[in-house]
Amino acid sequence: xxxxxxxxFMTKDRIRAYLPVFALLFVIALFAVLTHGTTxxxxxxxxxxxxxxxxxxxxxxxxxxxxxxxxxxSLDGIVSLSACLGLLAxxxxxxxxxxxxxxxxxxxxxxxxxxxxxxxxxxxxxASFAVSFFGKGVAGFIIGNxxxxxSLPGEFSFLYNRTGFYMITIAAVLVLTVLFHYTxxxxxAMAIGSNPNAAKAAGIxxxxxxxxxxxAAGIMMGLATILIVLRSGSTSATTGSxxxxxxxxMMVIGGAALTGGTKEKIYSVVVGVFIYxxxxxxxxxxxxxxxxxxxxxxxxxxxxxxxxxxxEGVPYIL
Amino acid sequence: xxxxxxxxxxxxxxxxxxxxxxxxxxxxxxxxxxxxxxxENGSGKSTVTTIIAGSQKPDGGTMLMEGKVxxxxxxxxxxxxxxxxxxxxxxxxxxxxxxxxxYLGEEDKFSRYGIVNRRRMDKEAKKVLExxxxxxxxxxxLIDELxxxxxxxxxxxxxxxxxxxxxxxxxxxxxxxxKGREVIYRIMRQMKEQGRSVIFISHDLDELKEICDxxxxxxxxxxVTTLYGEEITVDNMRQNMIGRELSEGYYRSDYEDNxxxxxxxxxxxxxxxGNTIRNVSLQVHKGEILGIGGLTDxxxxxxxxxxxxxxxxxxxxxxxPQKGVTIHNSTQAVENGMGYVPKDRELEGLMLAAxxxxxxxxxxxxxxxxxxxxxxxxxxxxxxxxxEALSIKIGGMELPVSSLSGGxxxxxxxxxxxxxxxxxxxxxxxxxxxDIGVKAAIYRLLEKFKAEGRAILMVxxxxxxxxxxxxxxxxxKNGEVTARIRRSVDVTEHDVxxxxx
Ligand SMILES: Nc1ncnc2c1ncn2[C@@H]1O[C@H](COP(=O)(O)OP(=O)(O)OP(=O)(O)O)[C@@H](O)[C@H]1O
Ligand SMILES: [Mg+2]
Numbered sequence: 001x002x003x004x005x006x007x008x009f010m011t012k013d014r015i016r017a018y019l020p021v022f023a024l025l026f027v028i029a030l031f032a033v034l035t036h037g038t039t040x041x042x043x044x045x046x047x048x049x050x051x052x053x054x055x056x057x058x059x060x061x062x063x064x065x066x067x068x069x070x071x072x073x074s075l076d077g078i079v080s081l082s083a084c085l086g087l088l089a090x091x092x093x094x095x096x097x098x099x100x101x102x103x104x105x106x107x108x109x110x111x112x113x114x115x116x117x118x119x120x121x122x123x124x125x126x127a128s129f130a131v132s133f134f135g136k137g138v139a140g141f142i143i144g145n146x147x148x149x150x151s152l153p154g155e156f157s158f159l160y161n162r163t164g165f166y167m168i169t170i171a172a173v174l175v176l177t178v179l180f181h182y183t184x185x186x187x188x189a190m191a192i193g194s195n196p197n198a199a200k201a202a203g204i205x206x207x208x209x210x211x212x213x214x215x216a217a218g219i220m221m222g223l224a225t226i227l228i229v230l231r232s233g234s235t236s237a238t239t240g241s242x243x244x245x246x247x248x249x250m251m252v253i254g255g256a257a258l259t260g261g262t263k264e265k266i267y268s269v270v271v272g273v274f275i276y277x278x279x280x281x282x283x284x285x286x287x288x289x290x291x292x293x294x295x296x297x298x299x300x301x302x303x304x305x306x307x308x309x310x311x312e313g314v315p316y317i318l
Numbered sequence: 319x320x321x322x323x324x325x326x327x328x329x330x331x332x333x334x335x336x337x338x339x340x341x342x343x344x345x346x347x348x349x350x351x352x353x354x355x356x357x358e359n360g361s362g363k364s365t366v367t368t369i370i371a372g373s374q375k376p377d378g379g380t381m382l383m384e385g386k387v388x389x390x391x392x393x394x395x396x397x398x399x400x401x402x403x404x405x406x407x408x409x410x411x412x413x414x415x416x417x418x419x420x421y422l423g424e425e426d427k428f429s430r431y432g433i434v435n436r437r438r439m440d441k442e443a444k445k446v447l448e449x450x451x452x453x454x455x456x457x458x459x460l461i462d463e464l465x466x467x468x469x470x471x472x473x474x475x476x477x478x479x480x481x482x483x484x485x486x487x488x489x490x491x492x493x494x495x496x497k498g499r500e501v502i503y504r505i506m507r508q509m510k511e512q513g514r515s516v517i518f519i520s521h522d523l524d525e526l527k528e529i530c531d532x533x534x535x536x537x538x539x540x541x542v543t544t545l546y547g548e549e550i551t552v553d554n555m556r557q558n559m560i561g562r563e564l565s566e567g568y569y570r571s572d573y574e575d576n577x578x579x580x581x582x583x584x585x586x587x588x589x590x591x592g593n594t595i596r597n598v599s600l601q602v603h604k605g606e607i608l609g610i611g612g613l614t615d616x617x618x619x620x621x622x623x624x625x626x627x628x629x630x631x632x633x634x635x636x637x638x639p640q641k642g643v644t645i646h647n648s649t650q651a652v653e654n655g656m657g658y659v660p661k662d663r664e665l666e667g668l669m670l671a672a673x674x675x676x677x678x679x680x681x682x683x684x685x686x687x688x689x690x691x692x693x694x695x696x697x698x699x700x701x702x703x704x705x706e707a708l709s710i711k712i713g714g715m716e717l718p719v720s721s722l723s724g725g726x727x728x729x730x731x732x733x734x735x736x737x738x739x740x741x742x743x744x745x746x747x748x749x750x751x752x753d754i755g756v757k758a759a760i761y762r763l764l765e766k767f768k769a770e771g772r773a774i775l776m777v778x779x780x781x782x783x784x785x786x787x788x789x790x791x792x793x794x795k796n797g798e799v800t801a802r803i804r805r806s807v808d809v810t811e812h813d814v815x816x817x818x819x
Contacts, residue, residue: 184683187679191676198668199669201626201648204680263672
């Protein structure tokens with residue numbers, strides 16, 4: 001270390017951090033050219049923006065548990081269970097009671113995952129799958145036994161409007177960015193994901209902050225469910241199915257680290273969602289078959305995981 | 319005197335981004351010598367030796383081993399060429415048993431039709447363990463269950479099994495107790511007798527003087543000089559390392575009774591934990607430095623964990639009389655002004671992949687926050703202050719801690735506590751792997767803390783440090799306190815050792 005040369009502008013970390021943004025710009029430009037401008041027409045963009053809302057809100061919740069190093073695969077089950085019970089409650093009482101019910105169910109599910117993980121020491125992926133299957137099972141049973149569709153009462157349909165969705169999403173991004181990057185909650189969750197032993201030895205209450213992270217995730221999943229219900233106007237046995245995989249895929253494309261830790265960023269959710277949606281939208285406009293779209297997404301997923309995998313976190317041996 | 323050169327290193331260079339870790343290094347290693355390699359923290363010792371062992375590749379330069387080009391691409395290749403290394407940090411793999419670790423990659427020797435004969439493997443492993451005085455360890459146990467010291471010794475056994483021509487020992491001894499050190503010394507001498515060579519990295523100058531035939535000094539990644547035989551004196555080494563005179567007064571010079579006997583800051587009341595700690599009581603007062611020494615398995619390391627609330631004792635209690643609280647968990651400990659520097663920095667002290675800034679801020683979040691916000695400006699300032707105060711050698715605040723040299727990692731682990739203005743500091747081997755310049759700085763820091771009326775509990779494997787710094791010294795053996803010694807000029811290392819074993 002004789003002399004410290006001027007730090008280079010492009011370090012590996014910076015590239016890692018900015019790559020998703022470049023990728024987004026590239027995808028937008030590429031499809032704008034390929035489709036002769038169809039993809040950047042205002043109506044198409046509006047469509048993408050609207051689609052993005054539910055994904056972003058859900059991703060904002062998942063990033064909290066992911067930063068702990070805990071992968072969460074429960075989103076689809078939580079969505080179908082809370083949507084089903086929420087609409088059922090509103091149907092029974094004829095009131096707005098669905099909103100608190102949805103939140104409560106989503107929070108209860110996430111806290112259950114956290115609790116199972118902490119108290120029983122069961123891997124969080126397994127715990128989240130268990131809760132997810134439970135949710136899907138109960139919702140499928142209830143809906144399967146009905147003759148009438150479970151749908152949103154007409155008096156609430158006014159809540160479904162673009163501006164409202166945008167406002168909620170933007171507010172969620174702002175609030176969660178502050179919580180995640182500028183308060184103890186996010187920083188401690190990331191520290192736990194980095195090294196739980198060191199976090200504990202630094203006086204961080206690991207159990208408390210894990211549960212708080214799951215609480216945050218639950219709230220955001222409740223919000224995501226409400227957006228989904230408002231948009232689709234009803235719920236069926238398949239509501240939410242596959243949602244968890246899409247969101248995870250988007251986050252990884254945006255540069256989120258599956259292993260958690262201090263390098264997690266909120267913007268990887270937002271950027272990832274847009275890359276994915278622009279890509280899918282562009283390919284669809286071009287007339288690509290869904291199978292090929294799936295294949296391309298798979299390849300991009302692998303590439304992103306490879307790029308974001310943090311070797312420095314793994315102590316080197318041999 | 320004509321000596322056979324076994325390894326020649328010429329013009330070796332290695333940079334990490336803007337950091338030049340090794341600059342035009344050269345080295346000639348003779349057959350049958352124990353060569354010391356010294357230098358301040360971050361001077362490139364580990365980098366040079368890991369290149370020789372094959373775990374990193376140099377940017378440029380040549381290495382010749384017995385006349386043949388030596389350019390190993392991995393540690394396995396290095397091992398085949400005859401170089402084995404005991405790493406500064408963890409070198410064994412968790413979740414595998416002791417024998418699996420020892421025979422990693424060599425399971426074929428014990429398998430027939432693809433099935434490993436564990437009994438035979440364990441039996442062979444037992445022999446290896448006996449060669450390093452660990453005959454009583456069951457080879458079928460998980461390596462995680464072994465103490466830090468025993469894991470290091472197992473690594474030594476693994477290295478010796480490969481019968482290397484060159485053995486590299488990277489600062490292993492500072493983490494070991496006297497018993498462990500003896501084993502490593504014996505191994506090194508054995509190598510020498512057989513006409514093979516050892517490169518020995520250490521910050522303990524007395525130990526180097528004792529053990530080494532010759533000592534090579536590095537500074538800022540470059541070769542400075544090599545001291546032969548008689549030239550190896552503590553002063554000589556120190557001067558060459560630092561490049562300037564070091565002011566006198568390494569340890570404390572005062573012997574007065576100068577702490578507040580009335581104010582008990584930490585009260586450990588008849589604490590028992592399984593078989594490791596038996597009925598231990600102690601008190602640390604305001605402005606007191608209390609040292610604890612003993613063999614590594616005497617219970618002193620676990621005692622730190624109990625005091626800091628990381629382990630719940632079976633009976634007894636840890637109290638902070640000034641705050642009127644009993645410690646049950648680490649959160650409470652930190653909230654009440656305690657700080658803990660763990661012995662195993664990689665496992666408990668640091669978040670390796672996280673930035674230096676995040677690591678230093680880990681403990682001090684409550685102090686840094688304004689309202690409920692933690693701003694980047696505040697965290698940066700806190701980290702900068704600490705980097706300066708402890709003169710931590712870093713390439714940049716946002717680099718991961720894993721990019722630091724061993725000693726600088728340790729400094730980050732200490733900085734994390736300092737950043738939170740702790741009143742009661744629990745330090746487990748605080749100067750492990752730290753060079754003499756910074757060691758002196760840390761001792762001055764401890765004196766300053768003492769003067770400010772904080773309470774310090776220091777567990778250490780190094781007797782001179784304990785004798786040099788503590789107001790009171792407690793010696794433990796088999797989980798019990800066997801002696802309490804007051805600070806005085808008359809206490810000698812010999813007195814203390816007899817109480818330990
Ligand atoms: N992987 C890495 N990435 C970036 N910098 C590194 C890396 N490894 C080492 N360095 C830097 O190279 C320099 C030399 O480090 P090295 O580990 O060789 O020091 P050392 O002499 O072994 O010190 P110590 O006594 O503290 O163990 C240090 O400044 C360190 O920060
Ligand atoms: Mg080193």
